[in-house]
Amino acid sequence: MSNLDPVLSHIDENLSAATERLFELMRIPSISTDPAFKEHCDAAADWLVSDLASMGVTATKRATPGHPMVVGHTNGTGKHVTFYGHYDVQPVDPLDLWHSDPFAPALEDTDAGKVIRGRGAADDKGQLMTFVEACRAWIAVHGSLPINVSFFFEGEEESGSPSLIPFMRENKDELSSDLALICDTGMFDPKTPAISTQLRGLLGEELTITGPRIDLHSGMYGGAAINPIRVLSKIIASLHDAEGRVTVPGFYEGVPEMSPELQKQWEDLNFDDAAFLEAVGLSELAGEHGKTALEMLWARPTCEVNGINAGYTGDGFKTVLPSKASAKISFRLVGTQDPHAIREAFRQMVQDALPADCSVEFKGHGNSSAVQMSTADPAFEKARLALSDEWPNPAAFVGCGGSIPIAGHFKTELDTDAMLIGFGRDDDAIHSPNEKYDLESFHKGMRSWARVLDALSR
């Protein structure tokens, strides 16, 4: 009997205890972007320290100017990996669209099987705990892990990770290892596990356009005074051309053409564009003309408006002509697109589009370049085979439309490659109301990590 089998059995037998532990963590409303939830972020960090300690892992909460980090070490032998996850979650508005309290997690029966419902179920508390529980099972069965594992948990991932790079620099020796493991991505489909080897970068911008000095009455000034909502709308409407391409000058510098090999690999995945869209009530791809969905999501940059706000937005009507109009805009980046150059070009484009009497203020919300993993490290193929043993279909190397800046930071700050394995599904509704994580993702995720730890020990 291998070392692995009793670990897998232990995971199977203790699934409900593991789920209850995840629920404990999910009950803490650790929304990092909203200062009102600061104490809850701190509480989530404390919970993780205590949970690691209960497994015999030496862990500490480490202060930052923002929310704390949690770092733990097992001081084992063999290959040294650092596992990264984040304990903070997205805001929950609009709250009225949730069918249950986002911070009262529960198991729900659905047509597709049991799911864990609640904010953070998939992003990232459930995923983070798949790894922690795999380690707990190894230690419970064998008294130790098959390799040397360090833990590194962040509480600011959903708010731009302002403390991350300084913390990595200050603790470079402690956080460096042979390989970083990250669990914050998805399966290719419910039967096909994935290792994400290219991630888009992210640039966030908030702009506020001011016209009149004060809010005006549209009866007294309407028609004569400039309206900043109209100015902002015109700017947003101008950000894409008729082909769906982004119009910011120089935007496509550094966007690579896809290699025929990669194109073939992705074609072989037989991604179902129609089903992908249908799941969210859509029927047509709305991006750059002539691209497939996978290209749009993994290989092409975007410009999206994530929020817009101005004037009176409550119930009823108010004939105000507002002084200010704001929007939050983000760019997903690929290849070697330079976030700093794009930020400058975007700001200049907005400035150039302003009519008389308008001014604009910008606020940057973090920026990260796209990341391309090197899969030359044999650990990648070992992990791919280990995952293939657990799931119905073999694992695939895939791209990822989301931005996981930490993967790039491991490389640039710690000179450590990162391997991204995750068990999320497209319909998890992360960042949305009614977020869920399939119980199967949680269960087989733990089993997958147990297998990967075993594979990396060989």
Added chain:
Amino acid sequence: MSNLDPVLSHIDENLSAATERLFELMRIPSISTDPAFKEHCDAAADWLVSDLASMGVTATKRATPGHPMVVGHTNGTGKHVTFYGHYDVQPVDPLDLWHSDPFAPALEDTDAGKVIRGRGAADDKGQLMTFVEACRAWIAVHGSLPINVSFFFEGEEESGSPSLIPFMRENKDELSSDLALICDTGMFDPKTPAISTQLRGLLGEELTITGPRIDLHSGMYGGAAINPIRVLSKIIASLHDAEGRVTVPGFYEGVPEMSPELQKQWEDLNFDDAAFLEAVGLSELAGEHGKTALEMLWARPTCEVNGINAGYTGDGFKTVLPSKASAKISFRLVGTQDPHAIREAFRQMVQDALPADCSVEFKGHGNSSAVQMSTADPAFEKARLALSDEWPNPAAFVGCGGSIPIAGHFKTELDTDAMLIGFGRDDDAIHSPNEKYDLESFHKGMRSWARVLDALSR
């Protein structure tokens, strides 16, 4: 000695008591558009009933499906006028821009003299009370009014007056009179009183565009899924052409060319476009090319966006791709523009502009045609001369950019002409933070009404 002089003296001697009464009314947060303030609207109606009773006027609070009306009668002799004002006020957001509590009114010294600060100071509680106080002074001095006065106060003016027309129809005999007097407009300038003889109409529309069925993560769907904020922005950007004209099909049907006489009359007012704009931090007219400010405000129709809201708008950043995006849009109408036809044309235009996978829901927020007063009634010239006696400059017949549907309703529902006299100033910041009413407007407003009552009795 005339009957008038002791009334004017009584007003002068009792200014501070009158101001304190206005403060009492202003302390009641009677925001009609927000259901949370329903009880306060009721309290404001009660206050008015009690205040009228204290002057010996028989007044009653009258229930409607919305906020109550207040109706009072003096049963005097001579010409019968019905005075209309509204006791409800606009919402106060954004509250953080107020320098003091909007519902804690106070006298403030400013460079331009003393002002009454607070929500409703000018719109319309302060204006309403100029008339009530003028009546109180007449009664105090002479035991009665020089003409027969009825009072009619509404509590839904700032939320589209849904109960007004039904109430007028049900109480037609009681509310009809020889002439309606309305105090909800402004001076032409601080030295020149005005009687408003043409008012723009108003059409309010709220639209909500839905794209994906749920909010999406911009990393997982950005680039491929339609973004309703982009769709809405494009529609808003298309509502005006490069000349500043509204593009809704058929919009300009019924917009009259100005007569040379009216053009001359308005030119003679020597309106200072630059000063008008400069007061709110602007330097250029932003409306239809080739029109003067007075034309834009009094004689031309508009389309304005009064509010827009979608996605994440709190602190920080959230990479959401929202399911829905909403805007509140209003049209100011002139001449014989048909609000119903324009509503239909606007909705059709939006429908036609929707890309695949998007749907739209509309909500109408009231509509009123423009109103043109007949100044043939000698009461208009009598009132104009009475106002000219009170102020440095003679009174003028002017247009009004705002929409005061009640003026049209008096004509269509009660067959009563309306005379609009008000003492607001352009910088009163009505509908904005830090609303004020000059103490001079309040004081000379009361004196003006005392003079008008006297003039109408001759």
